[in-house]
Amino acid sequence: MSGDAHLAIATRGLVKRYRGQTAVDGIDLAVPRGSVYGFLGPNGSGKTTTIRVLLGLSAATEGTVELLGRPMPQDLRQVLPWVGALVEGPAFYPFLSGTANLLRLDAADRDAPARTRAVRVSAALDRVGLGNAAAKRVRAYSLGMKQRLGIAAALLGPRDLLVLDEPTNGLDPQGTREVRHLVSSLAADGTTVFVSSHLLAEVEQVCTHVGVMSAGRLVAQGTLAELAAAGTSRLQLVTPDGGTALAVLASLGLDGATVDGDQVTAVLPSGTLPEPEKIVAELVRGDVRVRGFTLQRESLEDRFVALTGEGFEVVR
Amino acid sequence: MSAERVTTAAPPDRRPGRPRPNLRASLLASELATLFRRRRTQAVLAVLAGVPLLIAVAVRLSADRGASGRGPVLVDRLSHNGLFVGVTALVVSIPLFVPVAIGVVAGDTIAGEANLGTLRYLLLAPAGRTRLLLVKYAGVVAFCLAAPLTVVLVGAGIGGVLFDVGPVPLLSGDTVSVGESVLRALLVAGYVAVSMLGLSAVGLFVSTLTEIPVGAMAATVTLAVTSQILDALPQVEWLHPYLMSHFWLGMGELLRTPIGWDSFASNAVLQAGYIAVFGSLAWARLTTRDVLS
Numbered sequence: 062m063s064g065d066a067h068l069a070i071a072t073r074g075l076v077k078r079y080r081g082q083t084a085v086d087g088i089d090l091a092v093p094r095g096s097v098y099g100f101l102g103p104n105g106s107g108k109t110t111t112i113r114v115l116l117g118l119s120a121a122t123e124g125t126v127e128l129l130g131r132p133m134p135q136d137l138r139q140v141l142p143w144v145g146a147l148v149e150g151p152a153f154y155p156f157l158s159g160t161a162n163l164l165r166l167d168a169a170d171r172d173a174p175a176r177t178r179a180v181r182v183s184a185a186l187d188r189v190g191l192g193n194a195a196a197k198r199v200r201a202y203s204l205g206m207k208q209r210l211g212i213a214a215a216l217l218g219p220r221d222l223l224v225l226d227e228p229t230n231g232l233d234p235q236g237t238r239e240v241r242h243l244v245s246s247l248a249a250d251g252t253t254v255f256v257s258s259h260l261l262a263e264v265e266q267v268c269t270h271v272g273v274m275s276a277g278r279l280v281a282q283g284t285l286a287e288l289a290a291a292g293t294s295r296l297q298l299v300t301p302d303g304g305t306a307l308a309v310l311a312s313l314g315l316d317g318a319t320v321d322g323d324q325v326t327a328v329l330p331s332g333t334l335p336e337p338e339k340i341v342a343e344l345v346r347g348d349v350r351v352r353g354f355t356l357q358r359e360s361l362e363d364r365f366v367a368l369t370g371e372g373f374e375v376v377r
Numbered sequence: 378m379s380a381e382r383v384t385t386a387a388p389p390d391r392r393p394g395r396p397r398p399n400l401r402a403s404l405l406a407s408e409l410a411t412l413f414r415r416r417r418t419q420a421v422l423a424v425l426a427g428v429p430l431l432i433a434v435a436v437r438l439s440a441d442r443g444a445s446g447r448g449p450v451l452v453d454r455l456s457h458n459g460l461f462v463g464v465t466a467l468v469v470s471i472p473l474f475v476p477v478a479i480g481v482v483a484g485d486t487i488a489g490e491a492n493l494g495t496l497r498y499l500l501l502a503p504a505g506r507t508r509l510l511l512v513k514y515a516g517v518v519a520f521c522l523a524a525p526l527t528v529v530l531v532g533a534g535i536g537g538v539l540f541d542v543g544p545v546p547l548l549s550g551d552t553v554s555v556g557e558s559v560l561r562a563l564l565v566a567g568y569v570a571v572s573m574l575g576l577s578a579v580g581l582f583v584s585t586l587t588e589i590p591v592g593a594m595a596a597t598v599t600l601a602v603t604s605q606i607l608d609a610l611p612q613v614e615w616l617h618p619y620l621m622s623h624f625w626l627g628m629g630e631l632l633r634t635p636i637g638w639d640s641f642a643s644n645a646v647l648q649a650g651y652i653a654v655f656g657s658l659a660w661a662r663l664t665t666r667d668v669l670s
Contacts, residue, residue: 079667113667113668113669116501117500117503118497118500118501118667118668118669119667119668119669120665120667137503138503138505141501141502141503142503144501146501148497148498148501149494149497150494151494152493152494152495152497152498153493153495154411154493154495155493156415156416157411164407165407165411166498166499166502167502168403168404168406168407169403169404169407169498169499169502169503169504169509170502170503170504171403171404171504171505171508173403173502175403214498
């Protein structure tokens with residue numbers, strides 16, 4: 062759906078190849094305006110490469126990118142002033158203070174008014190809790206402080222879109238919570254937030270939408286509810302009437318259950334599942350003696366692992 | 378897809394409340410401030426300032442012991458007139474010290490930003506790749522002026538302290554006033570600045586090729602030295618007029634009466650050629666490159 066005004070980020074068939082290696086393999090991102098979009102995937106799944114292409118730092122091999130309804134990188138000059146970004150960790154001049162670093166970055170944006178520069182810089186520093194360290198050289202900053210400064214740089218002006226690549230890297234639990242707060246408050250102002258992470262738990266609480274990357278492909282995308290619905294549920298029934306139970310379940314469209322003694326189990330797609338109480342009511346009506354019944358929905362975490370694979374092995 | 382909250386933001390280029398900004402002075406001012414406030418830049422300038430100090434002190438000590446009459450003519454004349462110190466130090470610095478200083482600054486332009494990772498944030502600002510390159514080159518040009526000026530001014534200062542100051546005999550034998558001699562010294566500094574513009578463009582280009590600033594610096598200095606070696610080999614005489622270092626020591630004309638401008642003009646044309654070629658290469662490279670650092 063290219064050209065959609067309601068999408069803050071839209072890509073079609075986006076491919077990025079480096080020297081024969083396909084880092085991003087034909088992805089169609091759709092990030093609605095006003096959403097908080099969690100861009101998930103294990104390390105090396107192509108998240109940062111995608112972000113680089115979105116922001117015009119590297120060129121797409123194939124496919125198109127639209128940011129805030131405009132083609133990238135063609136309209137980069139018009140689009141980027143409205144985009145705040147933290148890409149692959151913060152980077153600053155170690156010999157300059159936090160304030161001086163932000164002043165320089167702001168000066169680099171030729172649309173940023175010089176008149177309000179100092180005010181905006183100090184407001185951004187205050188917003189990430191660096192007001193007291195503003196005059197210190199960045200050389201003396203801890204990793205967490207640099208990360209905060211990076212976020213401050215993304216907040217130098219009014220933004221329509223924030224792209225935060227692993228924003229909680231290096232932050233302590235306190236800082237992680239603050240970033241989560243910050244994301245929520247920015248989203249409440251109507252800013253679209255696109256936040257990448259390899260940890261589901263980190264984004265689950267703040268996101269409205271999720272996209273999951275695995276080995277360069279976007280393997281799932283949608284609202285959190287949609288993603289959960291796309292998973293599976295495990296039905297467990299304890300009954301001495303296994304055969305009858307299978308027939309009743311089949312009449313509900315729930316095929317593939319197996320009987321083992323008095324245990325009836327089935328793994329079913331969550332999306333089409335009737336309410337559990339309805340299943341039990343049907344079973345009872347069919348003269349099945351229900352002695353135990355559980356319907357366990359796969360957690361988002363399980364879903365994430367199912368989509369991206371488990372373990373430490375680097376896929377590529 | 379559900380739960381969309383469509384914002385009412387106006388299209389990015391038509392939102393009210395953002396005044397028309399100043400065009401490019403901000404980034405240039407920031408670049409110059411960052412360059413000259415940096416310790417490394419100051420250290421390089423300090424090394425250059427050390428050359429006239431060293432020469433002046435050495436000549437002063439040997440002059441006291443009556444060693445006058447030995448060594449290069451210019452150096453010998455120092456003891457008679459302190460105003461020679463700056464120009465002499467500059468001439469001595471041209472083969473190596475000045476190119477090394479330029480190489481350090483020019484090689485660092487893009488590679489240094491890439492190495493720190495600040496290149497991606499400048500581009501995201503968005504600084505604009507072409508604009509960034511122009512600003513970076515402007516910064517090196519400013520340094521090209523600052524380097525010889527430092528040598529000449531420090532030289533004139535220490536010369537004035539350690540030696541007599543008076544009317545200065547030129548290479549042509551005429552004598553000019555103190556005021557005019559200062560003007561001539563500044564001309565020589567300007568000549569050296571122009572001489573280094575080509576090397577600066579080479580350094581800028583090399584700097585777009587790598588993310589390792591030290592590599593770009595070393596490569597730039599190596600090219601400067603190579604150019605001078607080739608210029609000294611009669612076997613490749615056909616190549617000499619095209620070497621960036623060919624006119625580096627041609628400032629003698631500026632120290633005669635009347636002043637000759639031939640060398641200055643040929644040098645300017647040559648350097649402009651280098652700027653055009655290597656500036657274009659740097660532009661082509663930076664505007665198409667994937668910024669991965």
